[in-house]
Amino acid sequence: MTDPLPENQFSPGDTSTALRVVGLMSGTSHDAVDAAACELRLAGDTLLLTPLGHLSVPYPPALRSGLVAALPPARTTLESVCRLDTEIGQAFADVAARAVAELCAGRADLVVSHGQTVFHWASDGGDVLGTLQIGEAAWIAEVTGLPVVSGLRTRDVAAGGQGAPLVGLFDALWLAGRPGSPVALNLGGIANVTVPAPTPPVVEPAPPVVEPVETRTFDTGPACALLDAATRHVTNGRLAFDVDGALAARGQVLPDLLARLLDEPYYARPAPKSTGKELFHLDYLLARLGPTPPTPEDLLATLVTLTARTVADAVRHTATEVVASGGGTRNPVLMAALRAELPGVTVRTSDELGVPSQAKEALAFAVLGWHTWYGLPGVLPGATGARRPSVLGSMTPGADGRFPPGRAVGVGQPGRLEICRPA
Known part of the structure; x- marks a missing residue:
């Protein structure tokens, strides 16, 4: 059980301070944006996760139709990709804002956005050469005012990994x-x-x-x-x-x-x-x-x-x-x-x-974002085939320009994850 987090107070070396994170996910069914909120606190080598709730918001019909029309094996245009990148980013931003207001009582510290996968480029031999998730994170940062971790798969691919699955x-x-x-x-x-x-x-x-x-x-x-x-x-x-x-x-x-x-x-x-x-x-x-x-x-x-x-x-x-x-x-x-x-x-x-089946992937990306916040690798050695475990994602600053603190004294790689009951 975790204590409430004082608003906008961070001490990178204080592992007892909870980080309130919203994870956003839309998977290969591409029918909705799932959001899951949680508080994460490190106690020794155990990462304590307290779920704060989750919600799922269907894509607007016109947006989903446009997305389906652009997905393989269909052909598309750069104009369509740009429009989808913007509109999906805006949809994610709206869901993030709802999650902060409804699940976090208006107070959160970080958003982690998986985005929407539109192409996963694998060779005939199975090597992954690239992966594309769209849903521009700037829209999320602009609407919520919070820093956003996004693009988590690409760094693992660059290190020779599959980039998926990242759970x-x-x-x-x-x-x-x-x-x-x-x-x-x-x-x-x-x-x-x-x-x-x-x-x-x-x-x-x-x-x-x-x-x-x-x-x-x-x-x-x-x-x-x-x-x-x-x-x-x-x-x-x-x-x-x-x-x-x-x-x-x-x-x-x-x-x-x-x-x-x-x-x-x-x-x-x-x-x-x-x-x-x-x-x-x-x-x-x-x-x-x-x-x-x-x-x-x-x-x-x-x-x-x-x-x-x-x-x-x-x-x-x-x-x-x-x-x-x-x-x-x-x-x-x-x-x-x-x-x-x-x-x-x-x-x-x-x-x-203790992990809602419909929220699990969004919670998993929230945990990956916590690792990025503290400069810790988000993949295990050998799990994805990468040459080395990488710190995942790119960062879009929040309204106050804040970036994650990076590697902090006293914050090491957790050895286990424990699901806690909300207060």
């Missing part, structure tokens, strides 16, 4: 100390997992020195990306997603179609790896349906199994527990399929461990 640090700190081999799973447009490094047992006498096993974080493949695209297609846009998995629940898995989908080379690539809607989109799916189109129900049932199977294949030999978050957790058919693919493995949602 690995949060997951590893959060799951540290849990029994067995817990794995964090996010079911957004794309599914990603964090497989934390195992805690070595205490052995007397000490065993020979061996190469440490690093935390791995990577995209397993599509989660809601193909499910949502297929739902919109088979309902002629009447449904944006398969509500409660109702269509999939009435269908049968088509073995031949599933085999064609599982033949995608991405699944066989070793981690770390990342992907996005540049690969998994409607045209990709339609090209694999074969000469006889399946019924809508059978198509959705098969895609549910595709997601569950590819996630399970990635973790079945390591996980004793899977902690899931993201929009896909609201699909009971998908969650049931995942449990069926992982017999003997406990599959639960992050809500059970």
Whole structure:
């Protein structure tokens, strides 16, 4: 439990001072801006996170339509990119202002904006050459008056990493100390997992020195990306997603179609790896349906199994527990399929461990912003394939010109993350 933070008072070396942070996120489903507010305080090597609430604001219909029209495999113009960069930045700014007012009682210290991913540039061999998130942070700083950390993925890419997923640090700190081999799973447009490094047992006498096993974080493949695209297609846009998995629940898995989908080379690539809607989109799916189109129900049932199977294949030999978050957790058919693919493995949602599943990624980016504030790396060694862990993001100053204090005496890399109850 944390004490209230005195307004606009900071002492970089005082690790007992809480930093009140708003994390902003819009994922590969690109349907809304999610905001999560929290207070973060370092106590010893434990980062204490007190959630202050979260909200989700849908994109205005015209903005979302313009965004969808510009995304791969469509072609676009620099004018469209500029307009989207501005309008998405303004949408993020409005949500940030709401979060400060409604979740933080009008008082916050930092905003961390993931922005909206519009392209993730990967080579045929899987190396990431660039990544583009838009939603200009200056609009957020101008509206809120707060400093803003943004562009967090690019620095990791510049260091040779995948730039995605970036939730690995949060997951590893959060799951540290849990029994067995817990794995964090996010079911957004794309599914990603964090497989934390195992805690070595205490052995007397000490065993020979061996190469440490690093935390791995990577995209397993599509989660809601193909499910949502297929739902919109088979309902002629009447449904944006398969509500409660109702269509999939009435269908049968088509073995031949599933085999064609599982033949995608991405699944066989070793981690770390990342992907996005540049690969998994409607045209990709339609090209694999074969000469006889399946019924809508059978198509959705098969895609549910595709997601569950590819996630399970990635973790079945390591996980004793899977902690899931993201929009896909609201699909009971998908969650049931995942449990069926992982017999003997406990599959639960992050809500059970104190992290709202719909707010987890926004909270994770708030934690990454805290690390940037104190000049600490936001990725774990080896997790993304980068040559070295980097301090992530670019900084847009607030109204008073304040930048983060940078590396401060007494502030070191946390070893674990503890979720606290709000006062």
